[in-house]
Amino acid sequence: xxxxxxxxxxxxxxxxxxxxxxxxxxxxxxxxxxxxxxxxxxxxxxxxxxxxxxxxxxxxxxxxxxxxxxxxxxxxxxxxxxxxxxxxxxxxxxxxxxxxxxxxxxxxxxxxxxxxxxxxxxxxxxxxxxxxxxxxxxxxxxxxxxxxxxxxxxxxxxxxxxxxxxxxxxxxxxxxxxxxxxxxxxxxxxxxxxxxxxxxxxxxxxxxxxxx
Numbered sequence: 001x002x003x004x005x006x007x008x009x010x011x012x013x014x015x016x017x018x019x020x021x022x023x024x025x026x027x028x029x030x031x032x033x034x035x036x037x038x039x040x041x042x043x044x045x046x047x048x049x050x051x052x053x054x055x056x057x058x059x060x061x062x063x064x065x066x067x068x069x070x071x072x073x074x075x076x077x078x079x080x081x082x083x084x085x086x087x088x089x090x091x092x093x094x095x096x097x098x099x100x101x102x103x104x105x106x107x108x109x110x111x112x113x114x115x116x117x118x119x120x121x122x123x124x125x126x127x128x129x130x131x132x133x134x135x136x137x138x139x140x141x142x143x144x145x146x147x148x149x150x151x152x153x154x155x156x157x158x159x160x161x162x163x164x165x166x167x168x169x170x171x172x173x174x175x176x177x178x179x180x181x182x183x184x185x186x187x188x189x190x191x192x193x194x195x196x197x198x199x200x201x202x203x204x205x206x207x208x209x210x211x212x
Contacts, residue, residue, distance in 0.1 A: 034068070034194045034196070042069050047074060048076070060101060067136060067185075084111070086114070087138045090134075132181060137185065161200045
């Protein structure tokens with residue numbers, strides 16, 4: 001579960017209807033898990049090296065990697081972890097992909113992870129720096145009983161989707177989308193797969209729009 005902390009450091013409940021709208025239903029509208037190519041494995045060592053150097057701060061990826069290579073590196077780093085990780089990739093839109101030049105990393109517990117204040121500031125600064133800049137938000141779900149029974153594709157929680165919805169309806173995001181600018185892209189790693197998450201909790205949309 002990915003959440004945004006409040007100023008007091010407590011968990012902010014971004015989803016009022018998560019318990020009423022099972023996350024698996026929204027997952028039907030998300031794309032299938034990603035198919036990676038062998039060449040995407042170049043991201044494994046580069047991402048791992050950058051995470052080991054980051055210590056919660058920005059760490060450059062040298063050389064830079066395409067989005068899929070970055071995601072393969074994120075999956076490799078988190079696949080067998082028993083806690084949730086948050087890996088933020090910073091880069092720019094380049095054709096159909098993202099050139100990822102650096103990252104920040106945070107760790108959570110078995111059930112949740114939250115960005116640090118430094119991460120939130122870095123995301124905002126990156127998006128303001130250029131119209132084509134992009135941010136990739138990756139977090140993982142540790143292996144659980146549901147994976148064992150059903151061998152499922154990644155399923156984002158209601159809280160994950162609430163954070164996604166908040167970003168989607170932000171004025172800056174709407175303008176960027178309409179004018180083909182850089183985006184904030186959400187990905188979830190679970191059960192050996194990576195899946196892009198772009199379907200919000202459908203029943204939350206009217207409430208969120210009313211708050212804007």
